[in-house]
Amino acid sequence: MSSVLNAQSLQQHIVHDKQVCTQLLTLLQKEQEALKERDADTVDSLLEQKLPLLEKLEFSARQRQEWLKAREQQGEGASWAVMLDELNQSPLTEAWAEVKSLYKKVREQNEMNGKLLSRHQSTVNRMLDILRGTSSSPNLYNASGYSSGRASSNKFGEA
Numbered sequence: 458m459s460s461v462l463n464a465q466s467l468q469q470h471i472v473h474d475k476q477v478c479t480q481l482l483t484l485l486q487k488e489q490e491a492l493k494e495r496d497a498d499t500v501d502s503l504l505e506q507k508l509p510l511l512e513k514l515e516f517s518a519r520q521r522q523e524w525l526k527a528r529e530q531q532g533e534g535a536s537w538a539v540m541l542d543e544l545n546q547s548p549l550t551e552a553w554a555e556v557k558s559l560y561k562k563v564r565e566q567n568e569m570n571g572k573l574l575s576r577h578q579s580t581v582n583r584m585l586d587i588l589r590g591t592s593s594s595p596n597l598y599n600a601s602g603y604s605s606g607r608a609s610s611n612k613f614g615e616a
Contacts, residue, residue: 464546471552474517478559481510485566492573 484507491499521537528540541550 464544464549467541467544467549468546468552470517470520471549471556474514474556475552475559477510477513477517478556478563481507481514482559482563482566484510485563485570489566489570489573492570492577495577 484503488500488503488507491503525537525540537553538550541553
């Protein structure tokens with residue numbers, strides 16, 4: 458194994474990822490509250506805070522890939538878990554398991570926020586359709602088998 462990659466540098470790498478994931482999870486939880494309250498300014502502010510953290514995680518993932526490629530070129534196995542096991546440092550393995558758990562929580566929280574955002578966007582689009590007097594409802598089939606849209610739709614001001 459190269460001198461650049463040792464237990465200490467891996468420990469620092471894992472601790473850094475854990476800190477970044479924890480910060481990101483906190484921001485995502487705040488984002489969820491802001492989305493529930495429909496506070497667009499807070500959501501925008503949180504987005505600006507999330508971007509550097511995401512960049513750090515992306516850089517970290519690239520670093521791990523480089524380490525694995527270097528191991529591959531040395532004829533060693535190219536698995537992160539195998540590499541940690543070979544160091545025979547259970548604190549590293551445990552810390553990595555915590556980081557993976559945090560990654561999962563971050564991903565789940567982000568998915569929940571995405572669903573909330575999508576639901577809000579659908580609601581706003583439906584309201585805009587009502588105000589415009591348009592309908593985004595699909596055409597339905599009548600008893601004769603012909604498709605028909607809504608027979609009458611009035612603009613909000615005409616209703």
